[in-house]
Amino acid sequence: MEADVFTAAIVGEQPVPRAGMEKLISEDPALHMVASVEAVERLDDRYDLVVLDLPLAGPATAPEVIAAAARIGQPLVCSSWEQPLTLLSAIRAGARGAITRHTEQAAVREALRTVAQGGFYLCSRLVGRFQAELARPLDEDPNGLAPREIETLRWIAIGLTHAQIATRMGLSPATVNTYAKRIRAKLNVRNKAELTRMAIELGHLAQHRRYQAA
Numbered sequence: 001m002e003a004d005v006f007t008a009a010i011v012g013e014q015p016v017p018r019a020g021m022e023k024l025i026s027e028d029p030a031l032h033m034v035a036s037v038e039a040v041e042r043l044d045d046r047y048d049l050v051v052l053d054l055p056l057a058g059p060a061t062a063p064e065v066i067a068a069a070a071r072i073g074q075p076l077v078c079s080s081w082e083q084p085l086t087l088l089s090a091i092r093a094g095a096r097g098a099i100t101r102h103t104e105q106a107a108v109r110e111a112l113r114t115v116a117q118g119g120f121y122l123c124s125r126l127v128g129r130f131q132a133e134l135a136r137p138l139d140e141d142p143n144g145l146a147p148r149e150i151e152t153l154r155w156i157a158i159g160l161t162h163a164q165i166a167t168r169m170g171l172s173p174a175t176v177n178t179y180a181k182r183i184r185a186k187l188n189v190r191n192k193a194e195l196t197r198m199a200i201e202l203g204h205l206a207q208h209r210r211y212q213a214a
Contacts, residue, residue, distance in 0.1 A: 006116035009035040009043055009073060011065075012053030017078075017101075021051055024105065030113055040068045047073035049116035054079040063093040063201045070094025076115040078103075087122075087130045089201045097121035144186050150204055152179040156192060157199035 008031050012018045018036050025033045035043055043050070050073035054062050062085045069075040076097035077090050087098055097115040099108055103123045111121040122130060145153065148169070155165040162176045169176070184190065187198045 005030060005032050006048035006113075007032050007034045008049040008051065008112070008116060009033070009037070009045075009047045010051045010053075011037055011040050011043070011069065012051075012078075013038055014053065017053050021053070021078075021108075024108055025051075025112060028109060028113060031116060040065055040072075043069075043072055045072070049073055049112065050075050051112070052077045054085070063089050064197070066090055066093035066095050070096075074115050074118065076111055076121070081126065081129065086133055086202075087126060088133050088203065092201055092203065098126055099123040100125050145183060149179050149183050149186075152176060153183050153195060153199050154204050156180065156183075157196045157204070 008025050010018050010021050010025070010033065012021070022033060022036055025031045031049070034045065034047060037043060040050075040052075050069040052066060052069055052075050054065065054077060062079070066075050066077060070093065074096040075094055076099065077095045078099050078101060079085060079090075080101060081087065081098075090098060096118075097111050097120060099111050099121075100123055103111070103125060107123055111123065114121040151169065152165060155168060160168070162173050162180065165171075166173045166176045180195075183195065187195070189195055189198055
């Protein structure tokens with residue numbers, strides 16, 4: 001009986017890293033590389049494994065790229081893991097594995113096969129960071145948002161206007177506007193829709209709902 005062969009696709013803006021990943025995949029008899037492209041949008045099939053070399057369009061959009069990849073395969077994310085992209089936000093978006101650009105080749109090979117087979121892989125270089133993220137208090141934000149800014153973000157995410165937020169928080173509308181501008185700058189987003197997306201991906205909206213239910 002022949003061993004299973006898993007299909008793989010590579011996504012990355014830089015051709016040299018893509019070529020290196022192509023070589024690693026081609027050397028594994030359990031993997032078959034089907035596509036190597038610059039953007040997720042260029043993939044038009046389903047795959048067992050999608051290797052993402054991030055950032056593709058900036059850290060603020062990385063969770064969207066991961067989510068798009070997760071709809072067509074199991075994403076293995078390679079990144080420098082600079083904020084605002086966190087391991088938790090990547091996993092929430094659908095990542096099934098995480099490696100760095102300095103991960104050893106043997107570990108990358110293991111990650112490729114593990115994720116292709118439906119498992120989860122975390123590079124040993126990222127274990128400490130992941131533990132720190134898990135241990136972080138719910139109200140502590142890795143992007144530098146102050147507690148009142150996090151509260152403002154939560155209210156924005158559930159659809160309240162700045163005037164309504166000001167009433168609930170006991171602030172002036174001008175202060176809420178200032179908070180909103182600071183939040184957009186820290187998260188590198190432009191509008192309310194992107195703020196809502198980031199609140200969900202960073203877990204702040206889920207936290208808000210838990211507090212409301214308590």
